[in-house]
Amino acid sequence: MSTHPREQVDALAGTVDADRIASLTCALVAAPSVNPGGTEEEAVAVLAQACRDAGFDVELSEAAPGRPNLIATVNGDAAGPGLMILGHSDVVPAGPGWSADPFVPRRDGDLIIGRGTSDMKGGIASAVEAMMVIARAVEQGLRVSGPVRLVVTVDEEEHGVGVRHLVENPPPGQYVGCIVAEPTRLDVVRGCRGASYFDIEVTGRAAHSGRPSDGASAIDAAAKVIGLIGDDQRRMAADPDPLLGYGTWNVGTIEGGQGISVVAPTCSMGVDRRLMPGEDVTEIGRRLSAEIGAAGIDGDGIEVSVTPTMYLPGFATDADHPLVTATAQAVIDSGSPSTVGGWSAACDGGWTSSALGIPTVVMGPGDINGQAHQPDESVPLSELVTAAQAYVRAALALL
Template sequence: MEPRRRETADASAATIDPAEVEALTCALVAVPSVNPGGTEEAAVEVLAQACRDAGFEVQVSEAAPGRPNLVATVNGDADGPGLMFLGHSDVVPPGPGWTGDPFVPRRDGDLIIGRGATDMKGGIAAAVVAMKAVAQAVADGVDVSGPVRLVVTVDEEEHGVGVRHLVEHPPAGEHLGCIVAEPTRLEVVRGCRGASYFDVEVTGRAAHSGRPSDGASAIDAAARVIEVIGADQRRMAADPDPLLGFGTWNVGTIQGGQGISVVAPSCSMGVDRRLMPGEDVHEIGRRLSDEIRSAGIDSDGITVSVTPTMFLPGFATPEDHPLVTATAQAVVDSGAPTSVGGWTAACDGGWTSSALGIPTVVMGPGDINGQAHQPDESVSLAELVTAAQAYLRVALALLSD
């Protein structure tokens, strides 16, 4: 970045108020938006009002009844390609183990504690405050060539209803990039695996347990299906990708049987398959079905069906892409160390990259592994402020002359 632009970015970053970041983070945490439950609407209204108060253009559209997506825009009159920030308004259930009310935000030194503080209401708040600083820079005469948008979807933690609605109704215009404000500890994630869920239904034939040969045990067959899945896992692990590793299987739930003295007539499994960029969920399901048949499981009184129920694509953005390099430099210029790499988690960025064609990275405050989905979830206020400054710097680096 040339000296004049750096001076402008430094001056704008200095205007970001930690109290403002803290207040919006806490206001969002204080409104439960637990998923499953479809309760995002109240939290989205808090966010929408904060954006309206900041002078943003705000659009709210229902992805499903009572479940609104939000798009907030600054510098919307600019006709150049823009920059998108992406987040989600839903949070996972609080669960046991909290030392206080999970929806009454509280401070412990530098930490803000509450469900959603790190995943990902803090990141959303940082983006809003950064966009407010962009708007002020424009008002002060800085030439910003395109709009800056915040897109907040519903249902990210479950089935992706919100991001699918976004794909069907994308914001107008082109975007130079998308930054997903998920918690990465301010590391720049240029690639994520995707995720998919499968229902595996095994049907057998009931019989008296005194003569089990009269029946066909769905539970025994399900155990053999798990062996097939394990073999596929070992095949993938033998050829890892340098950035993202390899796809993984996990049998997360299993239910089956009618009674202890009955040969099991049915068994069902819920299976997670993490996806490499470009993998097709339907092809994976067909291949698993073929392997089950090849193993001789789907025969002699046993039938097995494999049905995909959820799909979130993976993505990978080239390491030398301007979005990647500008985001990493923005974090460093904001006073924090960073790195560029891949991520074990999945996020809505897979849709912006693969379906909307927008170059995408993930970078945000908080720790997905150490804090997200856990009791007493917390995020550092200092990290929130650094994220806001970095978001501002990226916008100015990519969009200002």
């Protein structure tokens, strides 16, 4: 852990500039980057320019055409392991219910309002400000043992194209840890469930509804599959994990049938399965397919396919890991109460932990449950400032 004097760290954290954070947050919100839509490029350009203006080394890497990941680095004075701060540039669609244009940021006292303020452009702005403070201090002779590196991926809200590209093209060097700047209200999340999506396609045999026994109803078969999913849900709920609870199923979409007077020849379901750390999405799909076969649902005119379409792993970092303790203490020293626990949401941190082997926590400004993905999304500027101060303190403790 760091030997930086407490007085020096406090003085540096005190130089965090609220106006700069607010300005960058608003500039990022005004560059919509809505997903689905693949429109992150404008927001990334705004962010890249802000990082270049701050003197960071900036690299852009296209995860898909017009969808660049950003890596911005403040180099220390030694080649030791660094600290990664992870974010994403995309936001969900605005949706109905806004009291004003969601992409024209506005202020209401301490609140900054606009799509992405909480999830998670405010957190990115806080990370940039923290890195600016550290960069100036390094120029003035502060010794840090490794780089601080901001990584911002595309497509986090949909299929994870950006983080998969990151895993295939990891930034150089080793890392003492990764802090994901997702909105946790500054609590430290040391474990997250993962997420996966399945397409379940059921094919039956059409017949006149007056003689349904001549056909094989795909909708009836789909209902039986939903019953199996419910049985599995109850099994998992009976044995919860103390930190993360248990995996969950949700049938989010269903579509089928040809007409009221026809035995349904097709039925399609889109299913969400939240994952515990270490669960394998391919094995979950295989197991469900085997249960469908054992229950006699397929056959006799019915065919069922189970196809995973998205996978984001879960993770858990030990409670006594230096990354966890340093990050929690950094938040407390910045003037905010903070708890350490788990999160029911999923984030790109599952990939940094499981695929890149980097110890990971989630800690950022904003409210994932109360503000993210909602009309009139907002974040308190005071919380953005506290987050930036905590990132400064955590980086100096770990480097």
